[in-house]
Amino acid sequence: MAAAEQGVDAARKEKEEEEEQVVNPWEVSAGKGGIDYDKLVDQFGCQRIDDALIDRIARLTGRPPHCFLRRGLFFAHRDLNELLDLYEKGEKFYLYTGRGPSSEALHLGHLIPFMFTKYLQEAFKVPLVIQLTDDEKFLWKNLTIQESKRLARENAKDIIACGFDIERTFIFSDFSFVGGAFYENMMQVARCVTMNKAIGIFGFNLEDHIGKVSFPPVQAVPSFPSSFPHLFAGKDQLRCLIPCAIDQDPYFRMTRDVAPRIGYQKPSLIESRFFPALQGENTKMSASDANSAIYVTDSAKEIKTKVNKYAFSGGQDSIELHRKLGANLDVDVPIKYLNFFLEDDDDLAHIKKEYKEGRMLTGEVKQRLMAVLSEIVARHQRARAQVTEEMVDAFMAVRPLPNMFG
């Protein structure tokens, strides 16, 4: 297409179409109007979680489904029904989740997969392995190995503060744990993925260093129980469920493709949306912009300031206008946050109704949000204060977990 043949309008249209959303483990950028999740689910080939599935989970676990499920934060899955079929027949599974420890500053968005995983651990009474990919951060960011390892340990403390059960949880960092059976599995996976495929899945190019290209197997193999001989010896066919944000899907597409070729079961996945930044869906929550998110180290005062000043409101500009037209719930960030963090369904429904119809003002909604967030953050801080170095050592010790299914 020669430039001379294009009119100005055509060129502009082409540019708009080029702003496709990009979702992969290292980049998340939305086109206009935020992330199109329907398109993403179609593109990735995973399935949506429907009400029937949520009910099924409630029945099998004998407790109400977690808020994040009910409100559609965890909204997609792969093979979750198959996993539940097996669970119903008495066959157990284990959970696998992880974190790339790139910074010490954790915000609520980071905690969400862990809060949900904790619920899964309690509800299904199954063990959990948590991978801290300190090697990944070393490879992708400008960090020293020492710093990556240090960040991994610091992040482990916040993870532990989410309330995981030490009798059922094994936390490990790649720099400390890779080797033995884990490394053998990494090699098996690596041998099954061509350079072409890796480039296709992860967007690598010939200028990327080989560390990046050889990283994916590290994140793949915790899906296989034989990677953890101290935990799952003799249980080679034990299933795995991976709660993660949907941008991690490529790793596990690759894993699921390779698994049957090396005689292992495919892991199942349960995936979440992205958590909106305070300033709205089109902004990215960034560790470098302190005002884009609520951090686990924020005081009640800081939370108040951030919510009041930066949380994007869907309310109208004046009180009269607001009482007349009501609020736009689609863009209102406090409502989105309440959607995820306010447990009581009736309470939330009431607030949404009153706000939409203009009877409740933005200020009131924000006040409610501040209260809810402060409670969560305070609880986290209290638990975090009690996490000692010895406790981290214990969680990370390569030890058997005899009560892991109890």
Added chain:
Amino acid sequence: MGYTKDQLLARLQELKIYFTCYDHPVVLTVEEQAKHVGHLGGALSKNLLLKDKKHRLYVISALAGTKVDMKILSQRLGLGKGGLRMAPEENLLEVLQVPLGCVTPFALINESASAVSLLLDQGFKSKQICYFHPLTNDVTIALSSSNLDKFLISFGKQPAYVDLEAAPAVGKDNPPDLAHLVPSGVPNSSEQPVENASHTNVPHHQNNVPKETEVKAIMTISKVQSKGAETSSKVDKPTTNTSVDKFVNDVFDIISPLLSEELKKLDIKKEELSSILDGLRGRADPDLKSIAMTLKNASYTNGFHAGFKTMLHRGLNG
């Protein structure tokens, strides 16, 4: 951690149990074992690990020549016609903690096997010497059945000898004669030897089994879940309860009645009372669970480090 062969043999010596020991290459079948020790005059045993529909495990140890009919055995145990099948490999490794081809009565010394039922062939009693594997299949030990009994009794296991070839009719007027050997889910502890499993106990134990399943059915929320719960409790030994959920419920169970009492004094109506208590419970629950989990994790951490230091300084013997 499972017993090793050496630990087992040391224990036998401690108990002054006389036995002889034969080394040979690894054998996986009775025929192979016979090639190495069959000429020595003792009685070879064949050992099966069986599992019933409720995942309870049984070691059947018989003379190599005894015919064991699993259908008849199943009926005699009160498990119905097809209630018994060979247990999967994992049970060997996890519960008995022995390798493949090595099922042996000696494996019952492991704590993990405390809920496994052992049925011994009556025929052993008439033999002077019987051959078994002592936790590995590259060794055979020879001892008398009375010495085997001495060993079993030493850790609280009452030997149960059964005529494995008998096929009594089982029906309305003839209750299953081996029903008392079905594990009841409560393991034998070494301080309390199990009562002598004689026929007079049959009705007593039969009453126990249904009651327990009744209680379990009430406690669980769905039929499906009860299967899962039963599996784990019947095969695993019950441990000190470390459930945070249970702890928090226990705390509320203590506080609720006290609070109710005080609130009643303030003339609060009964209906309001329960909604107040429920509301309180709902609001306190997340924080209580969080601090309980912290305490649990901290206690475990201390225990873990204490154990580690003990091992470091004093070795396996502690």
